[in-house]
């Protein structure tokens with residue numbers, strides 16, 4: 001049975017008379033009381049949880065296969081989001097500014113009374129969503145390096161732990177690259193701190209350009225960086241490292257400041273975070289002592 005048939009069948013509850021009665025009752029009385037919902041929505045700052053709580057309540061009255069909230073800062077979806085046949089998009093506004101857009105995915109078009117009720121419910125969602133977005137932005141700032149906009153050390157620790165957990169749980173590999181600019185102190189001393197900052201920003205851009213969306217790049221601080229690659233395939237890791245070194249060598253600012261980059265690489269081998277990091281760091285040390293601008297794999 002496909003999703004539409006399931007939805008149209010009586011088992012799915014589409015034609016649930018109790019729901020209809022309740023809903024019609026609400027409409028007749030002119031207003032539904034969503035104060036309890038408002039309280040529950042205010043109890044969390046997590047956008048996913050806020051959206052899920054709202055959807056669970058809305059689903060008592062209307063069949064929704066999924067709800068998505070898109071803001072400038074982020075997009076969140078309800079768990080097990082299923083694309084329906086119809087989409088109903090509404091704007092969430094607060095203080096005359098757009099917070100984002102809600103997309104209801106459904107198997108039938110909304111009736112005017114559905115829309116009226118949803119708008120009533122949505123009025124309870126505005127403040128919790130606003131607070132959730134502010135909280136999300138603060139959380140992002142806490143794990144971001146301000147100069148390069150890459151993840152910072154705290155962000156790395158968090159993501160590195162998650163990556164190792166994924167390796168254990170899903171039997172999927174990962175590779176850690178640790179990178180350090182060569183002779184960056186000399187570039188700083190010769191061209192000044194501002195140019196030094198530009199070198200760091202350019203290098204961060206090269207890292208972003210050299211990895212896939214599923215990989216992550218970080219700046220630890222100073223001229224030290226790391227990349228978590230979503231694969232244990234050494235040739236793939238070597239290709240990424242080589243792309244980075246080539247882009248650095250071809251870049252006019254890097255050429256002008258005579259900065260290159262050394263890279264240490266290690267793939268996960270049933271070990272702890274510390275052990276994997278130590279192996280990659282040793283490989284980086286080997287690359288430095290072997291003359292810099294090199295890649296060494298543990």
Ligand SMILES: Nc1nc2c(ncn2[C@@H]2O[C@H](COP(=O)(O)OP(=O)(O)OP(=O)(O)O)[C@@H](O)[C@H]2O)c(=O)[nH]1
Nearest residue numbers: 180181182183184185186188193196197221222223
């Ligand atoms: N411009 C700038 N420089 C920084 C920043 N953070 C750290 N540094 C400088 O980065 C330099 C790092 O120096 P080292 O660790 O000796 O690195 P290096 O000269 O690349 O040495 P090798 O790795 O052996 O090639 C120091 O001069 C720091 O002052 C920053 O945010 N901006």
